[in-house]
Amino acid sequence: MRSAELFAGCGGLALGMSRAGFEHALMAEYDADAVATAIHNRDRAIDHVAHWPMTRLDVRDIDWEPLRGQLAVVSGGPPCQPFGIGGKKRGPEDSRDMWPEAVRAIREAAPDGFLFENVRNLAGPRFQPYLDWIIAHLERPSAARLVGEGVSDHARRLGEIRRPREYAVSWQVVNAADHGAPQIRHRVLVFGAAARLDVEPGRMAPTHSHDRLLWDQYITGEYWRRHGLEPRARPAADRDLRRVAHLRTLKAAPTGEAWVTVRDAIVGLGEPDGARNHVFQPGARVYPGHTGSPLDRPAKALKAGDHGVPGGENMMVLDDGSVRYFTLREAARLVGLPDDYLFPRSWSESMRQLGNAVPAQLGEAAGRWLSGRLAAGRS
Structure with a gap:
């Protein structure tokens, strides 16, 4: 199963997805130190890491056309600083907000499914409207924002679309400890499955x-x-x-x-x-x-x-x-x-x-869950 990993960091989610059976055709991370860590381990041929095509790359510069229709999954954790408890909480007004790029990846690469993660605060009262917009846009990624169109206006327009959605999308707040990680870490997971597969991604249960x-x-x-x-x-x-x-x-x-x-x-x-x-x-x-x-x-x-x-x-x-x-x-x-x-x-x-880093245990659990849902849709 070919995949693309965005905002890869030092490789926690990427490793979990690799263990779940995905082979990354693209890996992008902008932080030079995190890229150096991943490459250091790739070059040492660590299990599940030796194939990583890790490169320092701004996701805004990715040309998705060569991978269009070639990917089972796009995954990644857009930067959480705009939504974290300890930051300035500027959300979509923060220049580090890369959720629009996550949506662009789905629009242009057209994968079978996707998995994105972020901080729990994204689902809190302050940012719930933005999360609602993210979900609505991922359901219909081809309905891109117009030049000068604000998030609220775009959300309203998305809500008025009557044609079938392009992706079935679900989200949930999980505790990484409930999926085998030795760490209490609450995260928002967003799952998506292409409508052509006729399957709902659903919510994974604790193990x-x-x-x-x-x-x-x-x-x-x-x-x-x-x-x-x-x-x-x-x-x-x-x-x-x-x-x-x-x-x-x-x-x-x-x-x-x-x-x-x-x-x-x-x-x-x-x-x-x-x-x-x-x-x-x-x-x-x-x-x-x-x-x-x-x-x-x-x-x-x-x-x-x-x-x-x-x-x-x-x-x-x-x-x-x-x-x-x-x-x-x-x-x-x-x-x-x-x-x-x-x-x-x-x-x-x-x-x-x-x-x-996303705990690899959580990444593997989520990757296996999504893989199973996509397989059910293909069968």
């Missing part, structure tokens, strides 16, 4: 759960035994205590897999030894709102950091209560990158890339 993790930790104790630790009688958080009390009333374990914790993710790495990006980074400290990630839950969402060193979300709380920053190797595991996927840049720059 992992917090309840199953609590069951394994405090009902059976299997989690602690697996890690060679003494079983712990009760969780520290009141909300978890209430959930455990409810779980004790059940006759069987919750279905599905348990959330993957930080302890699960970094098992076998040991303390930082300086090899393969597993290098100790000094300076971690707790301050209000930045208290680090407990070992026995999925990590808090890694943050990219606007001014160099990211905040306290990028550190772990050790068993003795002390904190230290995640090494690059540990953070890469939280993003689902293999241990031979190396970062040639500095810790702060590489952590910025990892903080921006």
Whole structure:
């Protein structure tokens, strides 16, 4: 299945899509450091990466005509800064907003389907009208905005079109931890399937759960035994205590897999030894709102950091209560990158890339879901 990956970053979503069976015919990313990371690993022939046609490219310069009708999927994560909680929240008025380019890719490449992701805030009250416009435009990408036409006027015109839509589109907010990533990371996913396939993309269901993790930790104790630790009688958080009390009333374990914790993710790495990006980074400290990630839950969402060193979300709380920053190797595991996927840049720059990355576990789950829906439409 040929695909094109836009806004590829250091390769989290691209790797997930590769693992899901897609072969990228085009990969575009404008950030030079992220491109250098992907190329560094491509040239080292990492599994699922060796074929990547990664290049530094502004998506606005892409000529889609050679790929028109040749792609199963276009995927990518348009820059989230215009919609993020920590930014200026200028949305479509921000010059970094590339959603119009995502729509242009669908209009000009005419793939069987698409997968785009962005921050949860895109689905919040402030930007819901813009998300509505994105969905409406992806349903009818050929109805391009006119010169000087604003988003609201274009949205109104799209709503007046009576001809059949070109793509069936669905969107949902997901937690990456619910799909096997050891990281609490909420994202908006937008799926699309060409109308000619006569299939709705639908919404993918979680495969992992917090309840199953609590069951394994405090009902059976299997989690602690697996890690060679003494079983712990009760969780520290009141909300978890209430959930455990409810779980004790059940006759069987919750279905599905348990959330993957930080302890699960970094098992076998040991303390930082300086090899393969597993290098100790000094300076971690707790301050209000930045208290680090407990070992026995999925990590808090890694943050990219606007001014160099990211905040306290990028550190772990050790068993003795002390904190230290995640090494690059540990953070890469939280993003689902293999241990031979190396970062040639500095810790702060590489952590910025990892903080921006879509967890590969989520990318693979979404890629497999979309692949299955497209296959159902073709059959």
